[in-house]
Amino acid sequence: MTVVVLLAAGRGVRMRSERPKVLHEVAGRALLDRSLDTAKRVAGGADRVVVVVPKESAEVREHLKAHPGVRVAVQDPPRGTGDAVRAAATTFGKANRVVVLSGDVPLLSADAVKGLVDTLSKNKKAAVAVLTAELEDPAGYGRIVRDRAKRFVKIVEEKDSSNRERKICEINTGTYAFDRVFLETALPLLTSKNSQNEFYLTDVLLLARKADRRVILVEGDPLSALGVNSRADLAHVDSILRRRSAEAAMAAGATLLRPETITLDETVVLEPDTVLEPFVTLLGKTRVGSGSVIGQGAVVKDSVFGKNVTVRPYCVIESAVIGDGAVVGPFARLREGTDLAEGVHIGNFVETKKAVLKKGVKANHLTYLGDTEIGERTNVGAGVITCNYDGFLKHRTTIGRDVFVGSDVQLVAPVTIGDGAIIAAGTTVTEDVPKDALALARAPQQNLPEGGAKYRAKKSGLKKA
Ligand code: UD1
Numbered sequence: 001m002t003v004v005v006l007l008a009a010g011r012g013v014r015m016r017s018e019r020p021k022v023l024h025e026v027a028g029r030a031l032l033d034r035s036l037d038t039a040k041r042v043a044g045g046a047d048r049v050v051v052v053v054p055k056e057s058a059e060v061r062e063h064l065k066a067h068p069g070v071r072v073a074v075q076d077p078p079r080g081t082g083d084a085v086r087a088a089a090t091t092f093g094k095a096n097r098v099v100v101l102s103g104d105v106p107l108l109s110a111d112a113v114k115g116l117v118d119t120l121s122k123n124k125k126a127a128v129a130v131l132t133a134e135l136e137d138p139a140g141y142g143r144i145v146r147d148r149a150k151r152f153v154k155i156v157e158e159k160d161s162s163n164r165e166r167k168i169c170e171i172n173t174g175t176y177a178f179d180r181v182f183l184e185t186a187l188p189l190l191t192s193k194n195s196q197n198e199f200y201l202t203d204v205l206l207l208a209r210k211a212d213r214r215v216i217l218v219e220g221d222p223l224s225a226l227g228v229n230s231r232a233d234l235a236h237v238d239s240i241l242r243r244r245s246a247e248a249a250m251a252a253g254a255t256l257l258r259p260e261t262i263t264l265d266e267t268v269v270l271e272p273d274t275v276l277e278p279f280v281t282l283l284g285k286t287r288v289g290s291g292s293v294i295g296q297g298a299v300v301k302d303s304v305f306g307k308n309v310t311v312r313p314y315c316v317i318e319s320a321v322i323g324d325g326a327v328v329g330p331f332a333r334l335r336e337g338t339d340l341a342e343g344v345h346i347g348n349f350v351e352t353k354k355a356v357l358k359k360g361v362k363a364n365h366l367t368y369l370g371d372t373e374i375g376e377r378t379n380v381g382a383g384v385i386t387c388n389y390d391g392f393l394k395h396r397t398t399i400g401r402d403v404f405v406g407s408d409v410q411l412v413a414p415v416t417i418g419d420g421a422i423i424a425a426g427t428t429v430t431e432d433v434p435k436d437a438l439a440l441a442r443a444p445q446q447n448l449p450e451g452g453a454k455y456r457a458k459k460s461g462l463k464k465a
C-alpha cells in the first residue's frame with residue numbers, strides 16, 4: 001500500500017503574493033488541483049492522499065472541499081520539506097511506501113511517479129527512489145552530486161552549493177518514493193544545519209547512503225520537472241499547457257490561425273472543422289460545434305455553441321448557449337443566461353442577459369436585452385432597450401413571435417407584447433400590447449416654417465457680438 005504526501009505548506013515567498021502559491025492557476029486550473037490529480041492516481045484513492053498545509057490555510061482548506069476524502073496534515077510553522085513530511089507521519093499507518101510530491105510541480109505525470117514506485121518495489125534493499133532530470137538551466141534546483149563511479153552522494157540545494165556543484169545539470173525534481181519504515185527512522189534524525197535553517201527532506205537520502213541503503217535515481221522528462229517558484233515560472237508552465245491544448249485541438253480537426261496567439265483551457269471542446277481566428281480566448285466548459293468560426297479577439301467562457309455558428313470579431317460571451325447557424329457580433333456581449341436558438345442574428349453593440357431568443361430572431365444594432373423572452377422571427381430594431389430594472393427589482397419583458405420592434409423603443413418591464421404586434425419607432429412601451437396591434441407613443445411633431453434658418457441666424461449673430 002502506498003500513501004502519497006503532497007507538500008503545500010511552503011511560504012512561496014518568491015511569488016510575492018497574498019494568495020497561497022498552490023492556488024495560483026496554470027491554464028485555468030490551480031496548481032494544487034493538478035498535483036492532487038496526480039497524487040490520487042498514484043495512491044489509487046483520495047483517502048490515501050495527505051496534503052500538508054500551513055496553520056493559516058483557510059483558502060487551501062476551502063479549495064480542498066472539491067477533493068473529498070483527501071486528508072490534511074498541518075505543519076506549524078513551516079520549517080522545510082523534511083519537517084513537512086514529518087508533519088504527515090501520523091498518517092502513514094502500515095503503508096509499505098510513502099510517495100512525496102510537491103504542490104508546485106504541475107507537469108509531473110502520474111505515470112512517471114508510478115514508475116518510481118515500481119522501481120522501489122522491485123528493489124527490496126532500496127530506501128528511496130528519486131526522480132531526477134537533466135536540465136539545460138538547473139538554476140534554483142537541488143543538484144544531484146555523484147562520486148567518480150557515478151554513485152549517488154547527496155543532494156545539495158543551490159543556496160548551499162559550491163561553485164563546482166552549481167555546474168551540475170542533473171537536478172532533484174522533488175518527487176520521491178520512500179520505504180516507509182526507513183523514512184520513519186530517518187525523519188527524526190534530520191537537522192537544520194544549512195544556509196536556510198530548514199529541515200531538508202533531501203537529507204533523508206544522505207542518511208540512506210550513510211546507512212548503506214540504496215538510493216535509486218530515476219531520470220525523467222525535463223519538462224515534467226518544472227517547479228513553479230515565481231510568476232515567471234507560472235507563465236512558462238501556463239504557455240506549455242496552452243500550447244499542448246492548441247496542438248490537441250488541431251490534432252482533433254480544428255483550424256487555428258496563428259495558434260501561438262490563441263488561449264484555450266484544457267476543458268474546452270472543439271468539434272472538427274471549427275475555425276479559430278487569431279487572439280481568440282476560450283475558457284472553462286466551452287464547447288464549439290463543427291463548422292463554427294470564432295472571430296478574432298473573442299473571449300468566450302463556459303458557453304455551448306451549435307454547428308455553423310459565426311462569431312464575428314471582438315465578442316465577449318459568458319455562460320451562453322448559441323444555436324446552429326446563429327451569427328453574433330462583431331462587438332457583441334452575451335452574458336449569463338443568454339440562449340439563442342437556431343439562426344438568431346445578434347449584431348454590433350448588442351448586450352444580452354437572461355435572454356431567450358427563439359429561432360430566427362434578429363437584433364442587429366445597439367440594443368440591450370435583459371430578462372426577456374422573444375418569439376420566433378421577431379425583429380428588434382436599432383437602439384431598443386428592455387428597461388428591466390426599476391432601481392429595486394428586475395422585471396421581465398415577454399415578446400411574441402413575428403413582432404416588429406421599431407428603432408429606439410424602450411420596453412418598460414414588466415410588459416408583454418403579443419404575436420404579430422408592431423411597435424413604432426421611438427415608442428416608450430409601458431402597457432401590454434395585444435396581438436397584431438400597432439403601438440405608438442410619441443409626442444406629435446411640429447415643423448416651424450423657416451425655424452431652422454432663424455435659429456441659425458440668431459446663433460451666428462451672437463457669435464459675432
Ligand atoms: C525543493 C528541493 C530541491 C528540488 C526542488 C524541486 C528540498 C530541500 N529541496 O526545493 O532539491 O530541486 O524542490 O522543485 O526539498 N514545503 C512545505 N513546507 C515547508 C517548505 C516547503 O510544505 O516548510 C512545500 C512547498 O509548498 C512546495 C514544496 O514543499 O510545494 C517544495 O518547497 P520549495 O520551498 O519550493 O522547495 P525548493 O526550494 O523548490
Ligand code: CA
Pocket residue numbers: 102104227228229
Ligand atoms: Ca519549489
